[in-house]
Amino acid sequence: MMYPPHSSAFASVRRHFDDPRISDAVLVIVPPDAHGAEPARLTAAETHQALYGPGSDPQFTAAVWREVIRTAQSDLSPHGTGKLLAIWLALPRLAGTVHRVCARLRADRSDVEAEMVLALLEKLADRDGASRLSGSGLMHAARARAWHLAREGLRELPSTRIERIAQDQALTASGGEADAPAEESLDVRVDRPDGPDGLCAPLRFRVRPEHLRRQGIFVDTGDGSQDRPAGHSPGKRRRPGRRAGTPPVRPAGRRA
Incomplete structure (x- = not known):
């Protein structure tokens, strides 16, 4: 059965x-x-x-x-x-x-x-x-x-707590200021995978591009180009990276 x-x-x-x-x-x-x-x-x-x-x-x-x-x-x-x-x-x-x-x-x-x-x-x-x-x-x-x-x-409402934590950690690691312009950060969305297990809802958080580059993560910026990790040189073979989620990461809008 x-x-x-x-x-x-x-x-x-x-x-x-x-x-x-x-x-x-x-x-x-x-x-x-x-x-x-x-x-x-x-x-x-x-x-x-x-x-x-x-x-x-x-x-x-x-x-x-x-x-x-x-x-x-x-x-x-x-x-x-x-x-x-x-x-x-x-x-x-x-x-x-x-x-x-x-x-x-x-x-x-x-x-x-x-x-x-x-x-x-x-x-x-x-x-x-x-x-x-x-x-x-x-x-x-x-x-x-x-x-x-x-x-x-x-009726669940999205929480900004995760993205605030991610942004604060990225700013601290890069030595930036807490009130850095919003256009310099990226919104990351992780969708719930198919199947009965895994995330119960999509995750959204905001990180600085510098933080992603230090981690060696390739980011699709939404305009057809890809951001590269720090230290990349044309003469070296680029190691394959992993994308930061689907749909692609896109630049965040300016905060009010």
């Missing part, structure tokens, strides 16, 4: 229950109903089937969720499967929300899934509301956290 990348929280939980030793173990015992039926002893796979299989009984489904939540809240073992079972059973009802959040707000899938899992664990650990918690309450908490995470990401 194909899952999202290894960093996906949902995929990790699914892989755990792919193990027959886990999926075939009896994890949930649903007490008898008002008619005096025998307790239902369900394996993990049977519990999933009872909740999402064809012809599921709404009354029995509610009873199963109550028992799943009770099992998860009473499981205090660090290696127990009670809480993982509750998360696994919630995934079919959360996958659609993950897709919508990522498509509409361009959120990172790994971040959204991890935030949902965290919300589920926090609700299961809340002793004050333990008796009132239901399957629908679990889903609502996870969905609300996912949308909140994505919307907060859209």
